[in-house]
Amino acid sequence: MAVDENYGLLPTDCENAVLVGRVWDDAVGGPTPVAIRNSEMVNLSHLAPTMSEILENCSATEILSANGPILGSVRDIEGGAVRVLAPVDLQCIKACGVTFAVSALERVIEERAMGDPGASREIRKELEALIGGELRTVKAGSEAALCLKERLQIDGYWSQYLEVAIGPDAEVFTKAPCLAAVGWGEEVGVRADSNWNNPEPEVVLICDSRANILGATLGNDVNLRDFEGRSALLLGKAKDNNASCAIGPFIRLFDDQFTLDDVRDADVTLEVVGEDGFRLCETVSMREITRDPKDLVAQTCSGDHHYPDGFALFLGTLFAPVQDRDVRGQGFTHHLGDEVQIRSPRLGTLRNRVNHSHLTPPWTFGLAALMRNLANRGLL
Template sequence: MTAQQDIFNVGTFVGRVWNPSYAGPCLVVLRNGRLIDITSKTTPTMRDLLEREDAADYVTRADGRELASLDSLLLPSADGQNLQTMHLLAPVDLQAVKACGVTFARSMIERVIEERAAGDPDLAAKIREKVIAIVGNSLRNLKAGSAEAAKVKEALIEEGVWSQYLEVGIGPDAEVFSKAQVLSSVGHGADVGLHPISKWNNPEPEIVLVVNSSGMVKGATLGNDVNLRDVEGRSALLLGKAKDNNASCSIGPFIRLFDATYSIDDVRNAELRLKVEGEDGFVLDGRSSMKEISRDPLDLVSQTIGRHHQYPDGLVLFMGTLFAPTEDRETPGQGFTHKIGDIVTISNDELGALTNRVRLSTDCSPWVFGPSHLMRNLAARGLL
């Protein structure tokens, strides 16, 4: 039994599987290493499941039939998105896919550098050295919106290193943006995509909160908020182009529902690991600790959903990352950037591991199954 399997033996895990027999998705729960189809008229979608007050209790007692072993769908596959084969999907469906940026004060520096370098990786090292000389270790445990954060902001401005990223990084209001379209996220084992115009980019390992329409956090999963550093660095107005492309958002492998074994406090204390393995033999190991986040996860949720903004089908919210890709891959001073064929694994002891292969967005399987297709598929199966 693998460590990944051991993780799934504790807690309540739900997900989505593409079932070629239905030419559509099934809602599944993990039980003893088996994936059980619990799709029904009362819970045809993950959205419907998460609207239930008793979601965790419901899935533990729900009737269903076995679809596949966990092993068979966690193993890497060359045709992971082939619609003729059963495979894991992103574990969310009708939820809006939102993300928070610059939530870790230390990683904020990398955003400032990207902007000051205007997307040119050759300038990054010199700018990084200057900024770190100004702030030193003052960013550790810095809380956004605090008096201490205001002092750091003032010091950076005085040294001529002002950036709009300072405002959202350590000011009172968080950055929240749309990461991907409904149903466009890919799951474990799929390819993730880089827009072909990007030459400086990186993975972003993140915890993703799963929130229902009333703003209640129902669980958590892992995500890769693929980042195009050069595109966003040229202009913050290119954020949409930098973030939302074919296969540029990966979520999974499963949602761990909040229950007696797992809660928001586990999210607050989560340690994430990142491994990038290149076909060229390059290996990068990184980490991101939620203990160092500058804003509490529930504060980020309340800034996203509430009386000011409703999400009738709920949402998922990327929490941001501490990971700063400063290790040089080839050219000194340019830091890390992806190469086609990289294998990216984001893992956490309580949520499992999310693995994807890097390709160009133009070479990844096109997104062809949207909300209208889902509704027609469920209706044809008598589930609506």
């Protein structure tokens, strides 16, 4: 079954959007930064060889006026003639966790269920009744949050996940190595030894080395709920696997038409369609985030953390799919072949298909390969 084709790759107002990204250029055997102009992909490598440097040194005006060769059209992407890469390269890929009440509840459920999906249903009912309402209204780090923490500690319901959900310090972790993220149309991976996992659709901010927020895109922070539920110390295995990070399709740079306020107000839709006929579709709002995006950026890049090539920051998932799929009461988990679409009107659509991590195309083009390729092309 195919996912609804009526949702396009580009933002609904793409004619007013400054869009940049990366494609694989067969002619040079490597990645090339591009801008989308009139649905055509304009080569930007004459401005700088990497997306990191372009975003660090070039203004939106320079990008819009760039006169590089045309590498194809968006129609070529959708037809499979052009391979779209994740729109970041040298940037560090960071991610925030439990920044929405629903994800905070689900992380606590995983913890109390110790990674067992069969135990999640009753725990979910109990926690929703106990703290669901308060989590949706309390401001992280506030006096009210401190009072809620003290009460839950007394009642035996406190959790390390609630600490980062409503405490003063956000959870920020490294999601994937540089160049490891996959782009639009590529496979995303879950480990074969996981039996409880899900997509995590997120808005991703793109920042330069000075922590200036330059724009936004979409991402899938694929997660293994059973691994992290057994122990938070398994976060690396739950989060960082082959093809477990998808970003794209393109970065929309901020300008007069699109600002951080549009990110704060964005609606994001998750759609999963399985080869078994299963279908899940939900839409939620970034307005439900418990920490402001600027605060999350400030907690990521400060005097204690520097990112000289910039960074991409996942803002946390708005979703925790719980719709039963295989066994009543055990909620959602991926099947191989699931097609996942993450879309937002002002950012476009990120589409990927699920496979086991060890079966996804091997990641072999790392930093050394990139430097050799750029040197051979005379771009360094």
